[in-house]
Amino acid sequence: MALSVALTLALGAAIADAQEREKAAGKAPKPPCDCDVWCGLFAAQPDESEIDASEEADHLLDQLQIAFPEHRSFRLIGENSEKVFKEYECWIVPSKQLFLKIDSLGTHPDKSGGVHVHLQLWQKDHVLLKSETILRRQPVFIAGPKWGEKGQLIMVLKLMEKTIAPK
Numbered sequence: 001m002a003l004s005v006a007l008t009l010a011l012g013a014a015i016a017d018a019q020e021r022e023k024a025a026g027k028a029p030k031p032p033c034d035c036d037v038w039c040g041l042f043a044a045q046p047d048e049s050e051i052d053a054s055e056e057a058d059h060l061l062d063q064l065q066i067a068f069p070e071h072r073s074f075r076l077i078g079e080n081s082e083k084v085f086k087e088y089e090c091w092i093v094p095s096k097q098l099f100l101k102i103d104s105l106g107t108h109p110d111k112s113g114g115v116h117v118h119l120q121l122w123q124k125d126h127v128l129l130k131s132e133t134i135l136r137r138q139p140v141f142i143a144g145p146k147w148g149e150k151g152q153l154i155m156v157l158k159l160m161e162k163t164i165a166p167k
Contacts, residue, residue, distance in 0.1 A: 035115045036160040037102065037135065041078040041094035041144075044071035045151040060139055060156055067141050068154065081160060084115065098123050098144060098153060105132070114159075121155065135159050 042064065064074050078094030084104045093099040098121070105116040114134040121129040121142055133140055137159055144153035 035084050035104075035135065036081060037084055037090075037092065038081045038158055038160050039079065039092040039094050039100055040076055040156045041098060042074045042154045042156065043077050043147050043151055044068055044154050045073045045075075045148070046071050047073075047150065063139060064141070064154065064156070068143075068152070071152065074154070084117065092157075094155070098155070100142075100155060100157065119157075 040060070044064070061074055065071075068074075080092050080094045082090050082092050082102075084090045084102055086104050086106060088104075090102040090104070091099060092102065101120040101122060103118040105118060107113070107115055114136040116134055117132065119129070119131050119133060119142075120127050121144065123145060128145065129142065135157065139156050139158040142155040142157065144155055147153045
């Protein structure tokens with residue numbers, strides 16, 4: 001027992017010492033990462049037959065067609081992935097005009113391993129949507145503004161396969 005307390009104290013001192021060295025060198029200590037997220041921006045159309053997506057987004061097409069049955073085609077027009085850090089805002093920019101701000105509220109306490117986030121969907125300098133959700137392995141679909149005459153922009157957000165930070 002005394003040995004584990006001594007090891008814990010030594011480890012804590014080593015971490016604090018490393019953070020002090022980073023501060024002294026002018027580097028800010030790295031914040032803990034909650035997860036890596038992927039975001040894809042799709043243009044959906046009701047009457048086109050073309051379906052185009054990247055390898056990352058290809059498996060989402062069936063789910064997009066179920067979630068948005070009024071549209072028959074989906075074209076990936078932008079994608080991006082970012083790390084989401086605790087207590088820091090993260091901006092995901094899949095296009096020049098439509099982007100997403102994510103604030104992590106920490107890992108979700110249930111056993112699903114999700115991350116609780118606050119989302120803001122922006123178009124240029126206007127907020128279109130504010131919401132909270134739990135990001136998990138399943139995608140979150142966000143219906144965006146109209147696109148062309150009959151189309152719509154759809155933003156898809158999901159955890160990347162490799163990461164969810166431990167508690």
